[in-house]
Amino acid sequence: MPVAPNVSDYDSLYAGFSWETEKAGLSGLPNGQGLNIAYEAVDRHAMGALRDHIAFRWIKKDRSVRDCTYQELMELTSRFANVLGELGITKGDRVFAFLGRIPELYIAALGTLKTTAVFCPLFNVFGPEPVFQRISRGDGSMLVTTKDQFEKKIRQLLERLPQLRYVLLTDAEQDESGQVRSLPRLMEKASAAFTIPTTAPEDPALLHFTSGTTGLPKGALHVHKAVLVHYVTGKYVLDFHPGDIYWCTADPGWVTGTSYGIIAPLVNGVTNIVDEEEFDATRWYAILEEQKVNIWYTAPTAIRRLMRMNISPREKYNLEHLRLMLSVGEPLHAEAVTWGEKTFGMPFLDNWWQTETGGIMIANYRSMPVRPGSMGKPLPGVEAAVAEVTDDSFSIITEPGKDGHLVLKRGWPSMFRTYLHDEERYNKCFRGDWYLTGDLAKRDADGYFWFVGRADDIIKTSGHMVGPFEVESALMEHPAVAEAAVIGKPDQLIGELVKAFVVLKPEYQPDEALKLDITAHARRKLGPAVAPKEITFIDNLPKTRSGKILRRLLKARELGLPEGDLSTLEQP
Ligand code: ATP
Numbered sequence: 001m002p003v004a005p006n007v008s009d010y011d012s013l014y015a016g017f018s019w020e021t022e023k024a025g026l027s028g029l030p031n032g033q034g035l036n037i038a039y040e041a042v043d044r045h046a047m048g049a050l051r052d053h054i055a056f057r058w059i060k061k062d063r064s065v066r067d068c069t070y071q072e073l074m075e076l077t078s079r080f081a082n083v084l085g086e087l088g089i090t091k092g093d094r095v096f097a098f099l100g101r102i103p104e105l106y107i108a109a110l111g112t113l114k115t116t117a118v119f120c121p122l123f124n125v126f127g128p129e130p131v132f133q134r135i136s137r138g139d140g141s142m143l144v145t146t147k148d149q150f151e152k153k154i155r156q157l158l159e160r161l162p163q164l165r166y167v168l169l170t171d172a173e174q175d176e177s178g179q180v181r182s183l184p185r186l187m188e189k190a191s192a193a194f195t196i197p198t199t200a201p202e203d204p205a206l207l208h209f210t211s212g213t214t215g216l217p218k219g220a221l222h223v224h225k226a227v228l229v230h231y232v233t234g235k236y237v238l239d240f241h242p243g244d245i246y247w248c249t250a251d252p253g254w255v256t257g258t259s260y261g262i263i264a265p266l267v268n269g270v271t272n273i274v275d276e277e278e279f280d281a282t283r284w285y286a287i288l289e290e291q292k293v294n295i296w297y298t299a300p301t302a303i304r305r306l307m308r309m310n311i312s313p314r315e316k317y318n319l320e321h322l323r324l325m326l327s328v329g330e331p332l333h334a335e336a337v338t339w340g341e342k343t344f345g346m347p348f349l350d351n352w353w354q355t356e357t358g359g360i361m362i363a364n365y366r367s368m369p370v371r372p373g374s375m376g377k378p379l380p381g382v383e384a385a386v387a388e389v390t391d392d393s394f395s396i397i398t399e400p401g402k403d404g405h406l407v408l409k410r411g412w413p414s415m416f417r418t419y420l421h422d423e424e425r426y427n428k429c430f431r432g433d434w435y436l437t438g439d440l441a442k443r444d445a446d447g448y449f450w451f452v453g454r455a456d457d458i459i460k461t462s463g464h465m466v467g468p469f470e471v472e473s474a475l476m477e478h479p480a481v482a483e484a485a486v487i488g489k490p491d492q493l494i495g496e497l498v499k500a501f502v503v504l505k506p507e508y509q510p511d512e513a514l515k516l517d518i519t520a521h522a523r524r525k526l527g528p529a530v531a532p533k534e535i536t537f538i539d540n541l542p543k544t545r546s547g548k549i550l551r552r553l554l555k556a557r558e559l560g561l562p563e564g565d566l567s568t569l570e571q572p
């Protein structure tokens with residue numbers, strides 16, 4: 001039976017939307033004691049009809065599976081909350097997790113939220129220095145990690161982290177000291193019953209560091225009220241229906257893996273698949289088939305890798321359960337959207353948001369015609385616009401098709417409440433009622449938003465403003481191109497010269513003839529002023545752990561400048 005989309009008519013939903021009305025989909029803490037993310041995600045379901053429904057299915061690296069019902073999850077997270085209480089962790093304290101995608105990570109996240117302490121996930125692949133930076137900047141009181149990570153990366157940091165009161169090891173049988181404790185032992189002793197304390201909707205809940213694509217990662221602080229956005233986007237963008245099986249491929253080390261790899265699916269009561277392993281095309285297709293995934297949320301970097309592999313998944317795998325595919329994190333090239341249609345029989349639906357927004361802000365909806373290359377339309381309840389911004393002026397652009405700064409009217413529930421230890425920078429993000437996202441976009445006559453580039457990446461060449469995305473998209477349409485990244489290189493004559501780094505598909509050889517052919521293709525598509533003047537073939541593009549192309553690093557290397565903060569650089 002086809003499943004009717006939750007958004008049947010975007011325009012009327014948008015026009016009649018109210019956050020207040022949507023709140024009815026949440027429960028609130030019993031006796032009017034506020035709003036707590038973990039209660040909405042876990043306890044209310046565990047005490048209701050979803051008690052025995054699978055909340056998480058964790059797939060281990062060896063492909064074995066562990067299921068956890070809402071009821072079991074309530075007990076485990078309550079135990080964890082009691083462990084924190086025993087150790088004196090209280091409201092507002094920061095609890096860090098430095099774990100792979102194993103059950104303890106999810107239990108720690110939700111258990112911490114129950115206590116009103118603040119949870120901060122770290123990418124498991126970080127080296128000691130990025131971990132140190134984040135725990136010290138984030139004033140971490142507790143760290144949950146494994147024995148192996150502790151020995152390799154953390155022990156050496158303890159002296160420099162005097163505020164870190166406890167390290168809990170998920171796989172240690174015995175306590176090592178008063179500070180370094182065995183989590184299983186503590187969990188065993190703790191009670192499985194926990195009453196969530198009064199939680200104000202404005203109480204801090206999550207600390208997320210940004211991806212570090214444009215510079216030093218910033219610590220964005222989010223509050224419990226954000227859960228309203230997780231709920232609403234789960235319903236309207238991810239289109240959750242009862243009984244759905246959902247898979248978000250993001251790691252909780254960045255915001256997607258928490259907002260949409262933990263909170264949104266649970267709040268909406270669906271089954272959340274987690275795979276411990278890193279990207280692997282055939283494994284991924286097999287998971288889609290075996291787990292009967294209905295909704296799949298992934299990222300452009302993964303989609304481009306799948307595109308490169310040339311597998312026809314529908315010929316080899318039974319993907320009949322798949323109803324919806326979504327993408328976030330970077331611009332999704334039109335090419336990728338149509339590849340989705342060709343390969344899976346449905347487009348990838350792009351959506352836009354950032355660490356600071358806490359949840360999806362602009363999206364393509366199942367029922368809305370997709371314009372490949374567009375990010376879609378604002379979430380109901382969110383006002384987005386394009387603005388002309390200078391140091392001392394701000395005005396909304398009403399003319400369709402004109403580039404400007406992407407801005408959001410402040411006040412959506414999951415808006416970040418500060419940059420940790422950098423209030424000044426936070427304040428600079430606002431102009432009156434508007435939040436400046438740092439991205440450039442345009443809006444077409446029908447209200448679709450189109451990504452132009454990050455404000456930092458815009459290239460000024462011969463009096464034109466060129467967004468890298470436009471050039472990269474055109475390059476991607478050439479049959480030999482697997483991936484491309486475009487930067488501006490200072491040039492005396494024309495200001496900046498458009499330079500492209502191109503990764504070829506495996507079956508193509510880099511040579512002058514191909515370079516000329518790609519250049520000619522780009523010139524036809526973009527015109528000579530915008531097309532790259534220089535092309536360099538490269539084996540891999542430098543990326544963040546969350547899969548974003550690090551154009552600033554390509555540029556720094558090209559110009560022989562310092563490489564800046566590389567804590568989130570993915571090592572190929
Ligand atoms: P930093 O702020 O540290 O430089 P970052 O901005 O990459 O890192 P995130 O908050 O993880 O950190 O990423 C949000 C950014 O990712 C957005 O501001 C935007 O530039 C880009 N982005 C996310 N989704 C999309 C999308 N659908 N289309 C285009 N860009 C996107």
Ligand code: MG
Nearest residue numbers: 210211354438
């Ligand atoms: Mg950013």
